[in-house]
Amino acid sequence: MADSVDAKSQQVRQIDGEGSQVVEQAEELIARISRGDPEALQDLYERNRRPLLSYLRVMTSNNDLAEEILQDTLYAVWTSADGFSGKSSGRTWLFAIARRRARDLLRKRSIPVVDIAVLETLPTTSPEPDDIVLAIESAEAMTRAFDRISDPHREILILTFVHGLSYRELAGVLGIPIGTVKSRLFAAKRELRAALNESEAR
Amino acid sequence: MSSAPINHVAEHLPAFVNGTLDDESSSAVQRHLDNCNECRVSLLAWRAISLATQSAAARYETRVAQQAIVQFPSITTADPDCPQPDPRIERGGIHVHTLAPALAGSVDLAPRTPSQRTLRSTLRPVSQLAAVAVLAVSIAAGLGLYANGGFGISNSSLPAAAPANRTAADCTAAPPTSERWATALNIVPLVTGTEMNLAKWLTPSVVITVPKRLPSGTSIDPTTGEQVTAVWNQFVACTAAKDGSAFGLMTDDGLGRSFYQAAYAASLGSMPVTDESKLTRSGSEENAASTPESKPTPSVEPALQTAKISDLGNLVIGEAVMLPDGRIVASLLDSTRTDQTEFDGVVAFLKIGNDWLIDDFYTFHG
Numbered sequence: 001m002a003d004s005v006d007a008k009s010q011q012v013r014q015i016d017g018e019g020s021q022v023v024e025q026a027e028e029l030i031a032r033i034s035r036g037d038p039e040a041l042q043d044l045y046e047r048n049r050r051p052l053l054s055y056l057r058v059m060t061s062n063n064d065l066a067e068e069i070l071q072d073t074l075y076a077v078w079t080s081a082d083g084f085s086g087k088s089s090g091r092t093w094l095f096a097i098a099r100r101r102a103r104d105l106l107r108k109r110s111i112p113v114v115d116i117a118v119l120e121t122l123p124t125t126s127p128e129p130d131d132i133v134l135a136i137e138s139a140e141a142m143t144r145a146f147d148r149i150s151d152p153h154r155e156i157l158i159l160t161f162v163h164g165l166s167y168r169e170l171a172g173v174l175g176i177p178i179g180t181v182k183s184r185l186f187a188a189k190r191e192l193r194a195a196l197n198e199s200e201a202r
Numbered sequence: 203m204s205s206a207p208i209n210h211v212a213e214h215l216p217a218f219v220n221g222t223l224d225d226e227s228s229s230a231v232q233r234h235l236d237n238c239n240e241c242r243v244s245l246l247a248w249r250a251i252s253l254a255t256q257s258a259a260a261r262y263e264t265r266v267a268q269q270a271i272v273q274f275p276s277i278t279t280a281d282p283d284c285p286q287p288d289p290r291i292e293r294g295g296i297h298v299h300t301l302a303p304a305l306a307g308s309v310d311l312a313p314r315t316p317s318q319r320t321l322r323s324t325l326r327p328v329s330q331l332a333a334v335a336v337l338a339v340s341i342a343a344g345l346g347l348y349a350n351g352g353f354g355i356s357n358s359s360l361p362a363a364a365p366a367n368r369t370a371a372d373c374t375a376a377p378p379t380s381e382r383w384a385t386a387l388n389i390v391p392l393v394t395g396t397e398m399n400l401a402k403w404l405t406p407s408v409v410i411t412v413p414k415r416l417p418s419g420t421s422i423d424p425t426t427g428e429q430v431t432a433v434w435n436q437f438v439a440c441t442a443a444k445d446g447s448a449f450g451l452m453t454d455d456g457l458g459r460s461f462y463q464a465a466y467a468a469s470l471g472s473m474p475v476t477d478e479s480k481l482t483r484s485g486s487e488e489n490a491a492s493t494p495e496s497k498p499t500p501s502v503e504p505a506l507q508t509a510k511i512s513d514l515g516n517l518v519i520g521e522a523v524m525l526p527d528g529r530i531v532a533s534l535l536d537s538t539r540t541d542q543t544e545f546d547g548v549v550a551f552l553k554i555g556n557d558w559l560i561d562d563f564y565t566f567h568g
Contacts (some may be wrong), residue, residue, distance in 0.1 A: 054259060058259065131243050131244045132243050132247075133247075134246075134247035134250050135243055135246035135247045137250065139250070139254060139257060142250055142251070142253070142257075143254045143257045143258050145254070146254050147258060157251065157255045158255060158259055160216055160220050160252075160255075161216075161219070161220055161251070161252040161255040162255060162256055162259045164220050164221065165220075165222070166217060166220075167217055169222075182213050182216075185216050189247065189248075192251060192254075
């Protein structure tokens with residue numbers, strides 16, 4: 001079964017000379033930025049500021065740091081837009097830059113970045129028996145458990161369920177194969193379940 | 203009777219839940235789910251995870267914004283003269299900065315092309331917007347700034363003397379619960395980007411014309427006047443408490459306006475003001491608000507440069523009228539002013555159950 005191909009690629013609405021709405025893709029804005037068009041950068045910023053900031057806040061747990069990385073990200077967009085090949089969607093490209101900037105900054109400031117490789121297992125194709133635990137757990141307990149899972153797992157859940165990225169987009173943003181995207185999602189689910197069990201055992 | 207499914211669809215369920223499977227795949231998953239109890243349980247698990255993730259993200263955003271709002275009163279106290287906002291100066295715990303002013307002035311961008319030289323002039327209006335955004339923080343905290351023309355007050359129907367007993371110790375309200383914040387703000391659509399219309403929150407809900415006068419409405423009875431005055435006095439006392447309890451005296455829409463104005467200002471995002479809410483100037487019909495194409499509001503900015511923050515503790519209720527929508531709008535007077543020729547702000551009250559709550563307010567000063 002195929003994943004959708006960047007089905008939610010970002011769009012920006014503009015008004016043309018005759019007043020009708022023209023939909024401009026993020027990819028087109030990036031192309032304009034590569035030609036040095038500052039209005040395109042401003043449009044891209046206004047359209048993506050909120051989701052990027054939301055994502056970066058979760059990544060860094062620090063509002064000021066998130067703001068700083070957002071500025072770095074947009075600066076990187078400005079200086080490297082001509083490096084956008086169009087193989088991924090504009091949104092994937094933006095999130096990927098933001099993620100790299102965040103990880104670079106966290107490393108520079110000696111904030112530990114979890115090595116996800118040790119956390120992941122093979123992707124599953126079958127339902128897991130303990131899913132019933134998650135299905136019937138209260139929303140409050142689930143939300144509390146969410147706060148206790150590792151950053152990479154929280155990150156992929158945020159990108160999937162808050163920002164609505166497809167597997168392909170997730171692969172592009174996280175820099176991992178699609179198979180690893182799936183296994184990471186399932187590892188996140190298992191960690192969530194473990195966090196729930198842990199809190200019940202207390 | 204169908205046979206038991208062999209090829210489960212577990213690996214596709216996260217994409218099925220977030221709606222990123224293509225139609226064909228989604229139909230195939232749905233067909234499988236119709237016949238597979240195990241996968242249906244897994245689907246419920248992923249839906250629960252999806253909701254928990256969205257709830258956690260919304261809660262985090264709310265927490266960040268609440269911190270910004272609660273911190274704000276200390277900023278205005280520390281900076282009573284409110285110089286022209288510098289978007290990269292840290293004030294009272296809020297580090298106010300954003301890309302646009304950084305591009306416009308504080309950070310030197312390496313020119314991509316000769317046309318890059320136009321960047322600063324293009325983005326300068328956005329840095330002006332940052333100034334307007336700082337204005338919104340003031341609105342949210344009850345210490346707003348605005349400037350307009352003069353208006354002679356006459357026939358005040360409510361007492362204008364500065365009341366006593368409006369200190370933090372007199373506050374009896376409780377801050378809104380996290381659940382109420384979450385309900386009032388309905389933040390998930392905004393976080394996810396599915397809801398982009400913020401004009402409802404970022405623009406005043408009461409239209410004040412220049413020369414300054416209250417909107418048309420009917421007079422209110424003295425008892426109601428005393429009730430809304432008491433609510434205002436509580437609001438002043440609770441704002442002094444700086445613990446968020448003042449927000450417990452606001453309607454859900456009031457919370458929304460405070461939250462989004464402060465949140466936008468804290469990050470200095472652009473404020474999508476629309477034609478729907480206009481601050482009109484009688485006679486000329488000049489708009490102080492603007493369309494997205496002309497987001498910076500030059501008619502406001504000069505006022506901002508010369509504005510001074512009034513002391514919320516000195517603001518008392520002046521005239522009040524009931525609007526057709528059932529809200530009461532009252533003028534706010536600075537009781538320390540000896541040259542009281544104009545009112546200094548407005549506050550709108552809405553009755554919820556038996557209580558009058560603050561639905562919106564902002565102050566003028568010039």
